[in-house]
Amino acid sequence: MRGGLTSPSLSAIFLFLGINIVLSVRAEVSRTSTLRREHRLYAPSYDCPNCYERKDRGNISSTDHPWKDFDIIVTYSDPSGAVQVGSVRSRDLSSSWVWRNPRKEKHNRVRSSLIVQGQFQTKLSYRENGDSWSDNHQFQGETSQAQAYPVHPVKLKRQMLRRERRERRTADLIKQDKGIENQMQEAAIKRARELDTNIKGKYSIWRKEYENPNSDSTVKLIRDQIIMAKAYATIAMAKNETVLYNSLIEQSRESQLAIGEATNDAELLPSALDQAKAMGHILATAKDQLYDCVLIARKLRVMLQSSETNVNSFKKKSTFLIQLAAKTVPRPLHCIPLVLTTDYHLSNYDKKVFPNKEKLEDPSLYHYAIFSDNVLATSVVVNSTALHAKEPGRHVFHIVTDKLNFAAMKMWFLVNAPAGATIEVKNVDDFTWLNSSYCPVLRQLESARMIEYYFKAHQSSSLTAGTDNLKYRNPKYLSMLNHLRFYLPEVYPKLGKILFLDDDIVVQKDLTPLWSVNLNGMVNGAVETCKESFHRFDKYLNFSNPKIADNFDANACGWAFGMNIFDLIEWRKRDITGIYHHWQEMNEDRTLWKLGTLPPGLITFYNLTYPLDRSWHVLGLGYDPALNQTEIENAGVVHYNGNYKPWLDLAIAKYRSYWSKYVMYDNFYLQVCNLNQ
Numbered sequence: 271m272r273g274g275l276t277s278p279s280l281s282a283i284f285l286f287l288g289i290n291i292v293l294s295v296r297a298e299v300s301r302t303s304t305l306r307r308e309h310r311l312y313a314p315s316y317d318c319p320n321c322y323e324r325k326d327r328g329n330i331s332s333t334d335h336p337w338k339d340f341d342i343i344v345t346y347s348d349p350s351g352a353v354q355v356g357s358v359r360s361r362d363l364s365s366s367w368v369w370r371n372p373r374k375e376k377h378n379r380v381r382s383s384l385i386v387q388g389q390f391q392t393k394l395s396y397r398e399n400g401d402s403w404s405d406n407h408q409f410q411g412e413t414s415q416a417q418a419y420p421v422h423p424v425k426l427k428r429q430m431l432r433r434e435r436r437e438r439r440t441a442d443l444i445k446q447d448k449g450i451e452n453q454m455q456e457a458a459i460k461r462a463r464e465l466d467t468n469i470k471g472k473y474s475i476w477r478k479e480y481e482n483p484n485s486d487s488t489v490k491l492i493r494d495q496i497i498m499a500k501a502y503a504t505i506a507m508a509k510n511e512t513v514l515y516n517s518l519i520e521q522s523r524e525s526q527l528a529i530g531e532a533t534n535d536a537e538l539l540p541s542a543l544d545q546a547k548a549m550g551h552i553l554a555t556a557k558d559q560l561y562d563c564v565l566i567a568r569k570l571r572v573m574l575q576s577s578e579t580n581v582n583s584f585k586k587k588s589t590f591l592i593q594l595a596a597k598t599v600p601r602p603l604h605c606i607p608l609v610l611t612t613d614y615h616l617s618n619y620d621k622k623v624f625p626n627k628e629k630l631e632d633p634s635l636y637h638y639a640i641f642s643d644n645v646l647a648t649s650v651v652v653n654s655t656a657l658h659a660k661e662p663g664r665h666v667f668h669i670v671t672d673k674l675n676f677a678a679m680k681m682w683f684l685v686n687a688p689a690g691a692t693i694e695v696k697n698v699d700d701f702t703w704l705n706s707s708y709c710p711v712l713r714q715l716e717s718a719r720m721i722e723y724y725f726k727a728h729q730s731s732s733l734t735a736g737t738d739n740l741k742y743r744n745p746k747y748l749s750m751l752n753h754l755r756f757y758l759p760e761v762y763p764k765l766g767k768i769l770f771l772d773d774d775i776v777v778q779k780d781l782t783p784l785w786s787v788n789l790n791g792m793v794n795g796a797v798e799t800c801k802e803s804f805h806r807f808d809k810y811l812n813f814s815n816p817k818i819a820d821n822f823d824a825n826a827c828g829w830a831f832g833m834n835i836f837d838l839i840e841w842r843k844r845d846i847t848g849i850y851h852h853w854q855e856m857n858e859d860r861t862l863w864k865l866g867t868l869p870p871g872l873i874t875f876y877n878l879t880y881p882l883d884r885s886w887h888v889l890g891l892g893y894d895p896a897l898n899q900t901e902i903e904n905a906g907v908v909h910y911n912g913n914y915k916p917w918l919d920l921a922i923a924k925y926r927s928y929w930s931k932y933v934m935y936d937n938f939y940l941q942v943c944n945l946n947q
Contacts, residue, residue: 486534488543492525495549499525501569502556514556521549595920596913603917605943607645607678614681622684626692629666631764636785637666639758641698641751642773643675645682646917646933646945652688654777654932661782662690668762672751673699686934698750703760710854711753752867755831756850756874759838766839771907772832774892774915776929779906784835784886792880793846795835797887800827810869812862822876829879831868832909833887850874891916891925902928 341357499522506515528542614620629635638655642648648669656662667688671679676697683693698704706713754761755770762768767785771777789795799805807813808824841847853873856862863869888905890897892912902908908928914920916929934940 485536488535488538488546489529489532492529492542492546492549495546495553496522496525497570497573498553499549499556501566501573502553502560504569505560505562505565506556509560511559514559517552518556521545521552525549592913592920595918596915600918602940602943602945603644603646606939606945607675609939609942610645610678610681614677619681619684620677624684624687624693624695629692630668630694631762632666633764633766635664635666635692636782637668637762637765637768639668639670639755639762639768639770640773641670641754643672643679643749643751644773644917645675645678646940647773647915648679649682649686649934650929650932651771651773651775651777652683652691652693653934655771655781656688656691657932658777658780659691659782660780662688663692664782665690666692667694668768669693669695670698670751670754670761671695672749673697682939686937698754701761704750704754704757709750709753709757710851710858712750714854714858715750755867756847756870758836759842759847762838766837768836768838770831770834770836772909772911774910775832776908776910776932777906778903778908778928781906784882787835787880787882789835789837789840789880791840792878793837793840793844794829794875794879795837795882796829796831796879797833797884797889798827798829798881799889807872810863810872815862817856818862822873826872826876827881828868828872829875829881830887830889830909830911831871832889832911833907835882844878846874846878891922891928895922895924897925 343355343357499518503515503518503522506512506518525545528539528545530537530539532538532542636659640648640651642651648671652667652669655667656665659665669679669683676695680695683695687693704712706716758768758770769781769784784795787795805828806824807822807826807828810828811818811822811824813819813822813824850870853862853870857870863873885901885904886906887909888897888901888907889909889911891902891908892910892914894912902925908925910916910921910925910929914922916926933945935945
């Protein structure tokens with residue numbers, strides 16, 4: 271460079287000159303701004319400061335500026351970082367540029383508060399050179415006494431109303447907070463008064479269970495670790511990380527042993543926490559070496575699908591095993607009829623008869639029909655009914671069983687007859703009129719198709735296909751005892767009313783008032799079971815078949831078999847047994863309903879059932895653990911319908927006592943067969 275000046279030095283000179291020129295221009299512009307302010311002093315006043323400024327600017331044209339056109343030297347940095355010098359014409363600048371005097375810049379930024387009738391007048395302005403919003407109070411004139419623009423009365427009134435609303439809202443919130451605080455204090459005082467301090471330790475925070483609110487957190491942690499270890503082990507195997515794979519498998523096995531059958535942290539072994547820490551270290555190593563978000567997510571998804579498949583498989587197996595357990599006779603219940611039958615024949619009880627034979631056909635007495643092959647269950651029904659009867663001598667129990675259990679049933683009630691009540695025991699095989707030529711269902715049970723349906727049920731293909739309807743393969747449907755309820759007029763031709771009881775019920779009240787219920791011309795008196803869409807006709811019958819759809823209402827309410835009062839006189843008039851035969855013949859191929867007695871009962875007594883009060887009969891103790899305890903205790907009869915019968919190990923524990931308190935555990939035959947509570 272000429273004169274020995276380097277390039278940076280030349281740039282510094284231009285920068286210095288540019289700054290001086292800009293400062294000079296700003297000084298001249300500041301003087302012009304002063305003249306403009308003086309001109310505005312003589313302008314007319316307006317209510318709106320913004321309007322005033324706009325109108326004032328409108329009075330000064332661009333030609334009034336003392337410099338119409340001049341050069342402005344500017345400096346800037348190019349993309350490479352070097353300082354460059356340039357010039358720009360003032361006429362090329364936008365109208366938003368503000369010219370000001372640097373010496374008065376500090377004075378122009380001073381903020382002042384002017385009170386106008388108790389209000390603040392503020393104006394927001396945006397300055398392009400400052401790149402920010404600022405609150406500037408408006409001044410007029412150059413005197414020290416600030417003069418504010420007048421505020422319109424409407425605007426002032428709005429401001430006052432807004433302030434009043436804010437004050438009222440604040441007062442309401444304070445009042446509301448005080449009300450909530452008072453309620454909390456009152457509740458705390460009430461709880462403190464109800465606190466029983468005599469029970470030591472009951473409310474102590476130092477009790478063991480308060481040490482950790484999440485009492486199963488460690489168990490859940492170890493189980494999650496096992497899942498992640500299995501996922502990483504699969505990835506390690508795919509990547510030939512043999513050492514890491516073996517470590518993960520070994521730790522998974524140790525963690526599973528540490529958990530065992532524990533369901534909460536208190537049941538864990540002392541070494542479980544150390545095992546969790548060891549598993550955490552190996553998982554951290556696996557994460558460092560194998561972690562891949564997409565790969566891990568895919569593996570966990572596969573594990574989830576596999577778990578769902580296993581759960582569905584276990585559900586099917588569980589259903590099958592529950593049905594199998596429900597059909598299996600426990601050893602004590604199998605022992606009781608064997609011992610009774612032996613004594614029946616050895617002690618010549620076959621020649622003995624029950625007393626009060628003349629009461630068996632007396633229509634003025636209270637007659638019960640019980641059809642069962644379970645000696646123990648039948649004894650509970652009879653004992654509980656006779657115990658709650660106000661006049662046991664007026665109650666007659668008609669028991670019908672099969673040929674296999676006839677001797678045992680008769681022997682039991684000959685030895686353990688309820689006080690005052692009359693007992694009759696019959697063998698269903700002695701009803702010669704009940705044959706395949708008269709009874710359609712008996713003819714169907716003897717058919718080859720039905721035999722194949724039952725005796726090939728053990729095959730895997732048949733079992734898999736019929737898991738959902740496995741309950742219909744119960745052998746009880748092969749017994750005519752299950753269908754004898756549709757032949758009550760034939761079994762008891764001289765009776766006018768009879769109360770039918772299942773062998774899985776327990777009586778808790780005197781049932782005598784049921785004989786006084788006016789059935790209003792209906793044949794069957796029963797408790798309805800429908801709740802919304804549950805237990806309506808479409809649950810039991812195939813309404814896709816036109817034979818069903820054209821004759822019955824899908825939303826008709828179902829009712830319960832198990833405790834039913836039947837008007838046998840009206841039964842005979844309406845030929846109910848004939849209606850039953852008609853629909854049984856139409857359902858020979860089992861397309862109208864599956865096996866069982868409730869679906870044909872709903873059809874047979876359609877529009878012929880009188881609804882009894884629900885408190886007479888509470889159902890569900892054989893499958894529903896969430897029944898209302900008060901309803902159970904106030905019920906006339908509780909029914910263990912379902913697979914969880916009270917004499918099985920499957921029974922719901924909290925319901926078992928309602929049945930077991932009527933079992934004669936001190937009886938000789940029950941003790942011989944080791945039947946304990």
